[in-house]
Amino acid sequence: VKPDEQFNLSIVKAGGVILNITSSEESVDAEWESSVKIPHSLVDWRVRAAPTPKGLSAKHGSLPFIVLAAGILVASLFLLASQLGLRALSKSRKISRLNERLAKIMKLAPVGIFQHDAEGACVFVNDHWCEMTGIGQQEAQGDGWKSAIHPEDKEVVVAEWERALKEGHPFSLLYRYLDKQGNTHWVKTKSTELLDQNGNCIGLLGAVQDFTRQKFAEEDLRESRNFLQAVLDSLPVALFCKDAKNDFSFSLWNRAAENLWGLSEGRVIGKTDRDFFPKEQADFFRSIDEKTMRDGMIVEILEEQVLSPTKVPVIDTRGEPRFLLGISQDISEKKEIERLLEKQRLQIVQAEKMSSLGEMAGGIAHEINNPLATLELASHQLVLATENEIIDRLVVRKNAERISATVDRVAKIIKGLRSFARDGENDPFLSASVKEVILETLDFCQARFGKHKVHIRMQEVSDNLKLECRQTQISQVLLNLLSNAFDAVRPEPDSWIEIKAQERENMIEIRITDSGPGIPALLAEEIMKPFFTTKPAGKGTGLGLSISQMIIQSHNGSLALEMDSKHTCFVIKLPKFQENMKVSA
């Protein structure tokens, strides 16, 4: 091939073209193909030369010529090789290696690469560009590349592109591609002129970098920071962070912390405990912080304080404890609510008791009115006795004794009433006779039950049966169960309530059975719940059983409805002795 003759030289290694040299600015329309094994090459090169005579447009038409030329080309190449010698061959090998590398870079580069000719028509795009835009190599040719540009940016980009081309300065722009799936890619494009030997622009080479991630990363970061800050600030607990690698200085201080300690974030961040506390206290906090970083979570129990701080080490990306996260809660409100709830609970318990007392009022009146009638009659007898000339000592004595016995009886009732009405919650557990507890409770209700013809049967209970309990409370439970039984069976004729107490497996078992037909299994669980009542409105508080259960549980016992009983039967089981409790003899 003569030096001024137009030619196209391709070097092909197994797999594809790796070097394409065209002597003219124009591309090749058709090829002359031939190959030869270059003797000095270390690898198995095939050389393909394709002169590009103008007017040769059809491959088929050129075939005979190719065949004819093959021999000439082989000869020429040998001639060329011998004439230029090894120097020329080595130079072309260097170029081919460089071009091989370039081709690989083009293929592998994580940026889109394009080449345009001097008129601005696209002649080449690499694989990555195609991936980015979803546009094929062929499609991108000419003006095809423009379809990749986001419609909103197209006008600006094209104008800028044409200006760069016309004025011959590099093109650099941030704009958007819209791929075929409808995804927007922010891209940063930079291009540079391609010049020939004489410095004339023969095209543009450019790179397109997908900037989407970077574009949004900062925004995302800011957004997630804001989000986290909003979350932290809206938490009702005070949060703070200390940087263990930076003298335990504060690195986080949320709004609840600001409110709790009355210190703004700005005043705290970067400071340490020493800036706010006396040295001794700050050192103490530091020792706890260090221990936390060493041992893990610590919950400080500070009874006198209203705060309950929890400290947790926070691990950094290298897996090392870096930050100390402190969580504190203003529990003064919680404590106040707890206190109020407890107060309310006690009031409810008391109200329930008063309610049962109210129900018993008629019976209690009877218990007192009768003795009073006795006193009136007996005193009259004494008066009569004094009216006689001879005082009958026996009559006097007899009536005095009657009065005394009656006083005892009233006193006992008052005492029982008082002990029932008082709050026995803090009473010590005392040893009591089971029989006595039951009898004293019956004193309250027997009259009322009798009035309505509800018969009480009490099975004989041994005097020796003893129980460690808060008698007032147990009495309250018994009374509640008896009253419930009474209300249930009162409307029925021949109704009865039976009380049985016995020792079983070191427990005291008290069974209260009434003549009612039992409670449906469906309600068995419900009845123990607070405010559940089957009584008409205004009749019961619905708290009796739940309070009773609470009391029995506080005695480490159980209160349950016996399911397989023909009649309604409640069973109280209580340990004879209260372990681990202060029991006064």
Add this chain to the structure above:
Amino acid sequence: MKCDSLVGKLFLVADDESIIRELLCEHLESLGARVLAAENGQEAWQLLQVNQVDFILSDVHMPGGDGLELLGRLNSAGMKIPLLFLTGFSDFSAEKAQAMGVIATIAKPFKLKDLDDTIARAWKIETS
């Protein structure tokens, strides 16, 4: 109250509380009456079968036959014996008893004078 008016009359006292029963008996006896005592309505009814009783003082609520039952039996048997209720229940509704023909209902505790006056008044009504 004229004590004479009770002299020789037969009273029946029914109360389940022994002290009250005894005291009522003693009191009526001190007024010159003769007295029978019963622990409950059932016992009282039995005594009424064999005695010509002039006046009954009865508690209302007694285990084993109460006062209202007794009154019911008297009415059923057509026995017109004046009956006076004594009750310790402050919430006792006297209406039913009155409808059944009780002379009066006295709430315990009572002053003896009130009891005596009530008996005298009842007696007067009965005998007039």
